[in-house]
Amino acid sequence: MTMTPELYNSRFMKAARCEETDCTPVWIMRQAGRYLPEYMAVRSKTTFIDLCKTPELAAEVTLTAREVLGVDAAILFADLLPILQPMGFDLEYVKGEGPVIHNPLMEAKEIDRVKPVESIEVLDYVFQAIKLIRQDLPADIPLLGFAGAPFTLASYAIEGGGSKNYIRTKTIMYNDEAAWKALMERLVESLSKYLNAQINAGVQAVQIFDSWAGCLSPSDYLRYVQPYTKQLIDSIPSETPLINFLTGNPALMPAQVEAGGQVVGIDWRVDLAEARNIIGTDRAIQGNLDPISLYANLDVLAARTKEVLAANAGHPGHIFNLGHGVQPDMNPDNVKALVKMVHEFSAK
Amino acid sequence: MTMTPELYNSRFMKAARCEETDCTPVWIMRQAGRYLPEYMAVRSKTTFIDLCKTPELAAEVTLTAREVLGVDAAILFADLLPILQPMGFDLEYVKGEGPVIHNPLMEAKEIDRVKPVESIEVLDYVFQAIKLIRQDLPADIPLLGFAGAPFTLASYAIEGGGSKNYIRTKTIMYNDEAAWKALMERLVESLSKYLNAQINAGVQAVQIFDSWAGCLSPSDYLRYVQPYTKQLIDSIPSETPLINFLTGNPALMPAQVEAGGQVVGIDWRVDLAEARNIIGTDRAIQGNLDPISLYANLDVLAARTKEVLAANAGHPGHIFNLGHGVQPDMNPDNVKALVKMVHEFSAK
Numbered sequence: 001m002t003m004t005p006e007l008y009n010s011r012f013m014k015a016a017r018c019e020e021t022d023c024t025p026v027w028i029m030r031q032a033g034r035y036l037p038e039y040m041a042v043r044s045k046t047t048f049i050d051l052c053k054t055p056e057l058a059a060e061v062t063l064t065a066r067e068v069l070g071v072d073a074a075i076l077f078a079d080l081l082p083i084l085q086p087m088g089f090d091l092e093y094v095k096g097e098g099p100v101i102h103n104p105l106m107e108a109k110e111i112d113r114v115k116p117v118e119s120i121e122v123l124d125y126v127f128q129a130i131k132l133i134r135q136d137l138p139a140d141i142p143l144l145g146f147a148g149a150p151f152t153l154a155s156y157a158i159e160g161g162g163s164k165n166y167i168r169t170k171t172i173m174y175n176d177e178a179a180w181k182a183l184m185e186r187l188v189e190s191l192s193k194y195l196n197a198q199i200n201a202g203v204q205a206v207q208i209f210d211s212w213a214g215c216l217s218p219s220d221y222l223r224y225v226q227p228y229t230k231q232l233i234d235s236i237p238s239e240t241p242l243i244n245f246l247t248g249n250p251a252l253m254p255a256q257v258e259a260g261g262q263v264v265g266i267d268w269r270v271d272l273a274e275a276r277n278i279i280g281t282d283r284a285i286q287g288n289l290d291p292i293s294l295y296a297n298l299d300v301l302a303a304r305t306k307e308v309l310a311a312n313a314g315h316p317g318h319i320f321n322l323g324h325g326v327q328p329d330m331n332p333d334n335v336k337a338l339v340k341m342v343h344e345f346s347a348k
Numbered sequence: 349m350t351m352t353p354e355l356y357n358s359r360f361m362k363a364a365r366c367e368e369t370d371c372t373p374v375w376i377m378r379q380a381g382r383y384l385p386e387y388m389a390v391r392s393k394t395t396f397i398d399l400c401k402t403p404e405l406a407a408e409v410t411l412t413a414r415e416v417l418g419v420d421a422a423i424l425f426a427d428l429l430p431i432l433q434p435m436g437f438d439l440e441y442v443k444g445e446g447p448v449i450h451n452p453l454m455e456a457k458e459i460d461r462v463k464p465v466e467s468i469e470v471l472d473y474v475f476q477a478i479k480l481i482r483q484d485l486p487a488d489i490p491l492l493g494f495a496g497a498p499f500t501l502a503s504y505a506i507e508g509g510g511s512k513n514y515i516r517t518k519t520i521m522y523n524d525e526a527a528w529k530a531l532m533e534r535l536v537e538s539l540s541k542y543l544n545a546q547i548n549a550g551v552q553a554v555q556i557f558d559s560w561a562g563c564l565s566p567s568d569y570l571r572y573v574q575p576y577t578k579q580l581i582d583s584i585p586s587e588t589p590l591i592n593f594l595t596g597n598p599a600l601m602p603a604q605v606e607a608g609g610q611v612v613g614i615d616w617r618v619d620l621a622e623a624r625n626i627i628g629t630d631r632a633i634q635g636n637l638d639p640i641s642l643y644a645n646l647d648v649l650a651a652r653t654k655e656v657l658a659a660n661a662g663h664p665g666h667i668f669n670l671g672h673g674v675q676p677d678m679n680p681d682n683v684k685a686l687v688k689m690v691h692e693f694s695a696k
Contacts, residue, residue, distance in 0.1 A: 165675065167640055174644040174652075217616045217638055219655065251598035251618040268565045270599040290565055292515055296522040304522075307567065327513065 003239075006139040007204055012073045013142055016205060016241035016263050016284050018317030024309060024346035025072035026339055027144075030325030032065035032077045036332050039065060049093045052079050055128035062133050066141065068332070070339050073142050073205075074133060076198070078126055080148035080209060083194055084157060086122045087186065088115055104160030106168070108176035111183045114157070117190040120197045127201035134202040142205055145198030149210035149246070150187040150228040157183070166215050173224050184228040192235040199240050206236065207243035207265065210256075214248015221252050226259050233260035243286055247324055253278050268323030272311035284317035291322040294334045301334065305341045320346075351587075354487040355552055360421045361490055364553060364589035364611050364632050366665030372657060372694035373420035374687055375492075378673030380413035380425045384680050387413060397441045400427050403476035410481050414489065416680070418687050421490050421553075422481060424546070426474055428496035428557060431542055432505060434465045435534065452508030454516070456524035459531045462505070465538040468545045475549035482550040490553055493546030497558035497594070498535040498576040505531070514563050521572050532576040540583040547588050554584065555591035555613065558604075562596015569600050574607050581608035591634055595672055601626050616671030620659035632665035639670040642682045649682065653689045668694075 007013060011025040032039055039061050043051055051057050058077045066074035081099050085091050090102040105111060117123075133143055148156070158169045173180045195206050213225060229244070236242050244261025246252060250270035257264055257279050264279050266272070268290035279285055293304045312318040320342045326335060355361060359373040380387055387409050391399055399405050406425045414422035429447050433439050438450040453459060465471075481491055496504075506517045521528045543554050561573060577592070584590050593613025594604045605612055605627050612627050614620070616638035627633055641652045660666040668690045674683060 165640060167643060167675065170638070170640040171643040174641065174648050214617070218619045218622070220638070249598065249617045251622065269562070269597045271566045274566070274599065290518070290568070292513060292518040293522065295515060295519040300522050327515065 003204060004139060007142055010072070010140045010142055012319065013204060013241070015317055015319050016243075018282060018284055018315075020316045020348075022348055023343045024312075024318050024320050026320035026342040027071040027073040027075065028069065028326050028335060028339070029075075029322055031069055031071060031075065031335075032061045033326060034328035035326060035330040035335070036065055036068070038068055047093065047095075049079070049082075052077070052082065053125045055125055055132050058125075058129040059132035059136065062129070062143075063136055066137070069336055073144050074137055075144040075207070076126070076130060076133065076146065076203065078129070078146070080146075080153065080211075081156060082123060082126075083117065083147065083190055084153065086115075086117045086119075087157075087190055088113055089157060099156075099161060101156065101160040104168075105158045105172070105183070108172045108179035111172075111179045114183060114186050116186040117193055120193040123194060123197070126194075127197055130198060130201035130203055143203045144205050144207055144243075145195060145203035146207040146209060147191050147195050147198075149208045149213065150184050150191065150232060151216075151225045152210050152212045153187050153191070154180075154183055155212045157187075163212075166212070170215075170220075173220075177224075180224060184224075185231075188228050188231045188235075191232050195232075195236055199237065203240075205241040205243065205263075207245055208232065208261075210244075210246040212248070213246050213252065216249065216252065218251050218255060222255050226255050229259040241284075243319075245286065250275075257283065263319060265321070266323065272308055273313065276312060276315060281315050281317065284319060285312065286319040286321050288321070288323045289338075291324050291326055294322075294326065294330055294338065298334070298337055301338060302341055302345075305338060306345055309342070309346050351552060352487060355490055358420070358488045358490055360667065361552060361589070363665055363667050364591075366630060366632055366663075368664045368696075370696055371691045372660075372666050372668050374668035374690040375419040375421040375423065376417065376674050376683060376687070377423075377670055379417055379419060379423065379683075380409045381674060382676040383674060383678040383683070384413055384416065386416055395441065395443075397427070397430075400425065400430065401473045403473055403480050406473075406477040407480035407484070410477070410491075411484055414485070417684055418691075421492050422485055423492040423555070424474070424478060424481065424494065424551065426477070426494070428494075428501065428559075429504060430471060430474075431465065431495065431538055432501065434467075434470045435462055435505075435538055437505060447504075447509060449504060449508040452516075453506045453520070453531070456520045456527035459520075459527045462531060462534050464534040465541055468541040471542060471545070474542075475545055478546060478549040478551055491551045492553050492555055492591075493543060493551035494555040494557060495539050495543050495546075497556045497561065498532050498539065498580060499564075499573045500558050500560045501535050501539070502528075502531055503560045505535075511560075514560070518563075518568075521568075525572075528572060532573075533579075536576050536579045536583075539580050543580075543584055547585065551588075553589040553591065553611075555593055556580065556609075558592075558594040560596070561594050561600065564597065564600065566599050566603060570603050574603050577607040589632075591667075593634065598623075605631065611667060613669070614671065620656055621661065624660060624663060629663050629665065632667060633660065634667040634669050636669070636671040637686075639672050639674055642670075642674065642678050642686065646682070646685055649686060650689055650693075653686060654693055657690070657694050
């Protein structure tokens with residue numbers, strides 16, 4: 001996929017390469033979500049998973065969210081978990097409860113039944129959505145693809161859904177490292193195919209979400225997770241910027257950085273200036289406003305937004321974002337105000 | 349309260365003062381809990397809150413847990429929340445759901461109705477339990493008292509129970525700093541009375557639990573939390589070691605350390621060697637095995653226990669513990685094995 005000059009020179013792509021920009025680019029994790037009336041107008045007519053699986057609808061919510069917010073990137077509307085279906089997991093989105101896997105891995109020996117995805121074309125609805133979105137996006141707005149990181153998907157496959165303490169995941173990981181390795185390698189193989197197919201379909205950058213790795217100690221992350229995350233990142237063409245996002249434990253950052261990714265996505269639990277010390281100035285940083293800041297009065301939100309910008313101290317290579325997804329009951333006007341503030345406060 | 353020579357020279361108290369010990373002392377957060385048959389034998393005859401409020405029963409579960417595990421300290425069986433009752437909160441322990449506050453603070457202006465505890469004697473059942481436990485504990489085993497840290501109690505008072513994102517707490521904190529300050533000061537005043545009364549009743553050390561502060565960014569912790577935690581710690585006599593425990597965000601550690609406490613309690617999300625670099629060698633460290641390690645096979649548990657001990661690199665002033673409470677479905681034999689391992693692996 002060759003990139004147009006407009007995309008190559010867009011605010012987001014320049015910041016991802018740590019080049020100077022006219023102002024700091026911004027997008028919002030979960031920007032196409034329930035808090036937006038434009039999203040709910042589409043979502044109310046269908047189920048969550050049918051919305052994901054219908055390219056026209058997925059494209060519509062992706063595009064309208066980008067447009068009404070005025071953000072510098074669109075992110076594909078999709079979910080982390082459907083990749084698990086062709087790997088042998090019986091996934092259902094239960095109304096009001098979220099995703100449930102009916103046949104999670106209960107023991108290490110069951111890992112034999114997990115197959116790497118053979119033909120990624122089973123997820124063709126995702127690639128079709130990408131093509132539709134890319135057609136209708138402004139020429140200077142990049143489209144981001146994404147996938148879950150191997151640990152986060154392994155946890156879902158083992159716990160069967162959300163988890164507080166990751167007891168079964170860690171027990172398998174600790175007690176049977178060979179089985180764990182087999183599971184992680186099959187996930188890496190599948191995720192690599194998935195992300196590369198997204199790139200071939202037309203996304204300009206990709207993000208991996210290690211949403212659950214924060215439950216790990218640094219030595220466990222290094223031993224059981226980082227090698228596989230690194231394998232996945234290494235399989236992505238270097239001209240496509242990869243955002244390596246991890247939340248929940250700032251002490252993992254040195255190992256997270258070492259795993260790779262031209263952009264390091266961080267949550268709000270760490271000061272961005274401190275993160276810059278660890279990450280250096282040759283990698284971009286994405287983040288890191290506490291999402292709950294969006295409930296504050298606009299003058300407080302402005303002060304908090306300035307704090308995040310100031311913490312980066314003007315280094316090229318900052319992509320503004322929340323430290324985690326926007327809340328479903330958020331007032332969309334506050335999100336729009338935030339986007340304007342970021343552009344205004346950072347304008348050169 | 350003068351301390352006997354046996355207590356002063358006990359393994360735990362020496363380690364708290366960063367003096368050499370024959371081996372590393374160990375106790376387990378939530379050691380008197382549902383995983384223990386000795387606890388369930390008492391608990392099955394009454395409710396959780398009646399167990400807390402009956403000094404003879406609270407003493408019994410405290411003492412038997414200490415004895416069956418062979419740990420180096422006992423910790424008072426009590427709950428974090430009853431201090432909120434005399435401050436005006438309607439607290440109920442709902443079967444199967446845990447604590448519920450029926451009249452949480454919905455808005456900043458309601459903070460006026462929160463009163464600091466006037467007479468701490470309303471919690472006399474706690475002090476009576478302490479006296480009973482101290483009578484029956486071995487002469488060289490210290491008894492630990494504890495309380496919630498101001499932020500953790502403020503969150504309960506505002507959210508009314510557990511919370512995922514602390515939306516109401518942070519919104520009040522961000523939007524009305526004067527109201528937040530008033531709430532935190534009333535909590536500090538009440539908690540100071542409570543901990544000092546525990547010390548007068550006979551505990552040898554106290555722990556404050558900032559179980560929920562990990563949801564905060566470093567700058568929010570510094571601005572909205574640390575000054576109050578410091579006020580509370582400064583109000584405790586310096587001859588009584590205080591364990592300042594915080595979980596959920598290693599990036600808060602420098603500010604946590606600055607708040608005070610002769611012992612810094614850490615969770616497993618950080619490498620203990622890294623924590624030692626930040627904390628220094630004139631303060632003791634308590635922690636920090638991932639509690640889920642106790643589900644692993646005993647040889648894996650042994651290796652993980654050795655890793656934690658090795659990370660401290662033999663500095664005097666290490667109190668071994670989990671990074672968080674023991675799980676309710678844990679096999680008590682594994683906890684007993686862990687205590688033995690810590691003593692054996694660290695023996696001089």
